[in-house]
Amino acid sequence: MSFEDLGVAKWLSEALSAMKIHSPTAIQSGCIPKILAGHDCIGGAKTGSGKTIAFAAPMLTQWSEDPFGIFGLILTPTRELALQIAEQFAALGATMNIKICVVVGGEDFVKQTLELQKKPHFVIATPGRLADHILNSGEDTISGLRRVKYLVLDEADRLLSNSFGGDLERCFSVLPPSEKRQTCLFTATITDAVRALKDKPQTKGKPPVFLHEVETVDQVAIPSTLTVNYVFVPSYVKEAYLNSILRLPKYEKSTAVIFVNRTYTAEVLRRTLRKLEFRVASLHSEMPQGERTNSLHRFKAGAARILIATDVASRGLDIPTVELVINFDIPSDPDDFIHRVGRTARAGRKGDAVSIIAEKDVDRIQSIEERINKRMDLLEGIEDDDVIKDSLSETSIAKRESLMDMDREGFGEKRKINKRKHGIDTAHETSGKREKKIKKSKKSGSS
Template sequence: MAIRRPSQIQIACIPEILKGRDCIGGARTGSGKTVAFAAPILEKFSEDPYGVYALILTPTRELALQISEQFAALGSSMNLKQAVIVGGMDMVTQCIELQKRPHIVIGTPGRLADHIRSSGEEAIAGLRRIKFLVLDEADRLLTPGFAIDLETCMSVATKVKDRQTLLFTATITPAVLQLKDSSKHKVFLHEVQSDSKLSTPDSLSQSYILLPSHVRESYLVSLLSSPANEKKSAIVFVNRTTTADVLRRILRTMDIRVTALHSSISQRERIDSLNRFRAEAARILVATDVASRGLDIPQVQMVVNFDVPADADDYIHRVGRTARAGRAGESISFVTEHDVARIQAIEKRVGKQMDKYDKVKESEVIKNWLQPVSTARREAIMDIEREAAGLVGPKKRKRRQ
């Protein structure tokens, strides 16, 4: 896997997990947290392999699939059997997989809770003997939105006396610390302090473009088409799924290789989009915050915040998709008249001011891109409205996508 030396979080947590201790690990995105829990789990599994050995819960489907890939790579010589239990896939097929007692179960709380409630004891019996329970991106899992489903999942595993519980997160929140305090065991807690203070890596260049909100699309096309960026792979983050769909259509009209990732498309389309981007068949990925946590796509060279996030921590997760593992990266935020306060909050959170991005000139945007992009935007919105009204047949709609 080309891992030559362990990261700080791996150095701190792997020995403690091997000693049998519960663990809370905090480090910024891209610091190797997945290997920090996967490696010791597989080490222990190799000593006593049986049934469902570990349950890993994570907030998003994409992150569950990525964790599965890491386990497959690390456990390639161990005949390791896995099951990925996420929404958007066939329940019956997943139930059969669970009945076969895979060694590692990786899932989202919502779908796993559905199986616990409806798939019968035969499907969930293996979960009652797990040796490891992992909450990845624990700060997000321990929010009210996941509370009911997470409680259902925990109800199956809480009776396991010698189970280890591992929490990994980019942000150690009060909810995470409260779980530590309520534990009957002495929990090992390690937070990578240098990363925590900086929030973002030194190898990340952070800048902004101040622009009117009604011409953001034209600026985006100009930015992605400029000589400095025309060959770069980039993730463009937006706050709404409708914005992602409109941008995907605009960029495709402008002959930019693009794909999209958001919650309004099917699970199969989400997997296909990620695979296209990873294989560099698409140079640009337009995404909502479903892609902001945990995903490791090594070739990402630039992150563009088309919409500035309301939460400064969401900004940190977004820009964490680039400049990973010591590589250089670049983030550019579009700042409209409505976003100044948000940018100031982000700068305060990360402890540094953004630089003004000067490689996109207003005169060039107006001259080269304003009219064609405006036309493409109108056509994109009309196409979406026609499809929503059922005025475009399935074959034609598929070709447009």
């Protein structure tokens, strides 16, 4: 079956062929005809299965028939994912003079305002920054959003979590009502919150919501081409074991992503591994957006062999060369583990995932194994005696020097000050509310 058989425009099918994409994947075959037929759609498939094209192809096909104003809005949880989706839309629509606007934090607010006022064909945004524009940029800026034909929530399970609730509501408030637009949700993990949307009352005359899961939930979790291993270590020497893993003959030339839970840990590891002469880049929320983008480009271009990242990099990022994912810290949510290891073994390729398990991580690992329906195997080649002999001393020195450098440079001070300010503001707000309550009760008591 070809993309044209699914109803995709001839020009777009040719663009896909030029990108060496000739046959649709299961998620694309399932969703593209239904979206073109007017259905709202929920698509679930493992990472690396082509979900972006599953919503981009029908949107671009219909846009090319009537290219007006802001045709589609794509919301996504991270800046890096927004930029990646924008690159794919730009590549697919290169021959059609497509206009795209990326609206994410850390970039010039005024420049984004001017771009939105020009009513580009597609807006790709993070909910927080788009909500800021809706609040502060005026009707001229957001008026184009009131006529969008498509709304896409990419990584829908994350967007529908509590952390995005307020921003999403504000974004939805300026869009056409659901009966006047198509809504598509795509995710690698179909949660109860996502699935529940299928059973909401439907608008009269509109086709029912189409739910397409490529496989059962357990099979969707991780690709069959992914090898899942672990090492069990004392927490205070995790860095030394990481050094040994990266120097194993089978991994010494592998492109790797190392996931951590905190920005502070990401910075310690970046500096430590650099002192150990690894080519390293990092990606976390305390970095300015320009640095985040540069790090990602360096990693994609091969200038850095290792990317150290928090979960800002776990969602959707497609870097075909990643051969190894290391969980330096174990995530508390098994779904986060699935998204992390999904950075490798994409689109049928092989990949390895190694988890460094400390004494406090056992319960988390049991939850993860239950969720992925698979037991991890012990990583071969890592012996305690070898780590002590070859790695412990040099890693400890590098880490100690890194911590001293960070302390001298005041890493994280800005965040601490902001937290302190936020704490003071919250305290003032709480005491103010308390005073109002006391005054109110006094009034009601005297009346």
